[in-house]
Amino acid sequence: MIYTADVLIIGGGGSGMSAAISAATSEASVIVLEKCPQVGGSTAMSVGSFTAANTSYQYRAGVNDSIDLFIEDMKVANGPFEERENKELRRILAENAGSTVEWLSSIGVQFLGPTPEPPYEKPRMHNVLPNSQAYRKALLRECKKRGVTIYTSMQVDKLVRNAAGEIIGASANGMNYFGRRGVLLATGDYSGSTELKAQFVGEDAAEIPPVNPSNTGDGFKLGSDVGAVMTQMDRLYEGLRFAPANRSDFIKMLPSHPVVSRAMRAVVERLPKNLLAYVIRGALTSWIGPNNTMYRAGAILVTPDGQRVANEDSDKLMARAVAATDTNTGYMVFDSRVAKKFSAWPNPVSTFPGVAYAYVQDYKRYRPDVYHRADTVEELAVGISVDPAALRATIDTWNRQVVASEDSKFGRGNLGEGITDGPFYALGPMQAYVTLADGGLAVDTNLRVIDTNGEPIRGLWAAGSTGQGGLQLLNHGLHIGWAMISGRLAGRHVAQAQNRLDLKPMEPVSAG
Known part of the structure; x- marks a missing residue:
């Protein structure tokens, strides 16, 4: 049996499900592969705060905010890490955060807020009600409504390329799954990977257990195997x-x-x-x-x-x-x-x-x-x-x-x-x-994964922590925000890509 959809998403957390819904509402068929027995990822385990500017919650509270003020406050929060910031992705986050809060509200997520969050000048923190499980349940409910196919307990072990070198799918549990328009990595961070923590931070850090043991950096390994660049991997929240x-x-x-x-x-x-x-x-x-x-x-x-x-x-x-x-x-x-x-x-x-x-x-x-x-x-x-x-x-x-x-x-x-x-x-x-790991695969402004030459890897996108791409996210509510924002945008970008005509896996080169 061949499992094929327009968009193939690896990872069923907040970013993966947001991407699935976005792709489905862009008239694309979607398959999600989640390695755990249920979807939700770190999003469902979090406190659940979402920091955003220009929301209806702010308007009702009489808060007069702007995108530029939001960015200026993120600069202050970054402190000495400002020089490392991916400013292009930060502006994408700031410009899309408010509309993403409204989008979540439209599918049944409710927030308390906005509440203050120093050192931000304006109240921007929107706290999910009653708890972070609300994200998981609302996103899963919307995925089902939009016809998204979700397979759980699916361990992806490699990405699949065609003869032209395009990423066309992934292999999981001994089967190949294909995305006609592209593949999206949304597997969370690497806080649960002893190997990656030891490699990029040190043996002492590798011994610290993660809040989410399932975050083993799968997307980082899958991406690097096909030429992706891992960036700012030295940042752990210990x-x-x-x-x-x-x-x-x-x-x-x-x-x-x-x-x-x-x-x-x-x-x-x-x-x-x-x-x-x-x-x-x-x-x-x-x-x-x-x-x-x-x-x-x-x-x-x-x-x-x-x-x-x-x-x-x-x-x-x-x-x-x-x-x-x-x-x-x-x-x-x-x-x-x-x-x-x-x-x-x-x-x-x-x-x-x-x-x-x-x-x-x-x-x-x-x-x-x-x-x-x-x-x-x-x-x-x-x-x-x-x-x-x-x-x-x-x-x-x-x-x-x-x-x-x-x-x-x-x-x-x-x-x-x-x-x-x-x-x-x-x-x-x-x-x-x-709690979190702040490294990510390098991506462009369309969330396409890029290689060592700065060129997009054809057919491959990333979102959430997997596609953090150098964002600092040094205040509460920004990781959840980036998960949902990047998921929505990446899902739309993949859905708008052209169908690949060749979905035949490239034959391995023989040793002889």
Whole structure:
């Protein structure tokens, strides 16, 4: 049996399904190959924020925004990484973000917003309701409505070329699948690829587990095998997160149905901000680790042996050190001065920008499993199953270093005031994760994958993290935005390409 459509898409996450819908509404037939048992990818696992300018949500909120202001704010957020930015792709993102929010709304996705997101000047963050599963369900529902064929549990092992060198399809599970007009790679990032992380970032980074284990860089390998260029592969989001909550998360339990989403939006838009924040804090304390500003104020990171293992000025170094332990476990330890400081605005422990802020006392209420308080260091150590003598020795050493204004072990710059005033606190266990990887295949402004000569590889496009192409995306809500935006645009571009007449795979060259 021959499996052929106008457009073949590899990957069924947010970018892949957005591309499928876009191609289908451009009057193209579409096949999607997804390696997991169900579609959704990292999009369905995310917080779900979408940052965009010029939306109806902004208009109703009285926010007067523009594309140029959006771009200027992205420049500020980039800081020293601005020199690496792909400015052409950034403008495509900025110009298409607002219309993509409206497009998602048209297929049943509802948002709360816009909410502020520093350092942006204008409120642009649109938070999906009730949770990120809303993206998966709305996109899947629209794919079915538009006649998109989706095959799951399909591991693609290579791209297929014809005699002219055009990419005409892909091989998966022992079968060939063809795209008359083109093939689109939308397989997510490489955060789950030990091989790629070791190659481009280092062995220490390779040991850190991913949030999404399925993101093994399939599209990067498939693309590079046919001449694609991988760019800016040194960028990983490495950090510490709390272990999963034992209690049920009300926000995640809500069904992702258009009726529920519309009802929830109607309710939350009318709730007083303090009451809305109260409702969301439970989810916030489940999803996000503590801000690194707590370390700058004086907290330290210890592992179950009671030792400091890294310079706490760096999320990356802390994550790598914790991942290198036998249990991938760490605890933030601090005293009453830090606890008091992070019990009120403007010093939250964790944030969901513009919506909710969680403080020390919120962890006591919502996450008693990661909140620990004791009158003495030794009692605190018992509470987190750490050797009391080891933790006492670590804290005594740390306090002497604070007095001397020098971290002789790791060179930390922000020392705070020591850990001297009881009661004493710990937050944890925390575990190291790679949340995202910011490398991507090089693409042109039509999302065509390009080779080492800067020429498009005929028949091959990429979207989402696979086709990030040098975009920095250094603020919340931009990765989801790029996934949907690039998917929509790439799907349309592939659908508008000419049919290839030769869909016969190129014969392998014989050894003789």
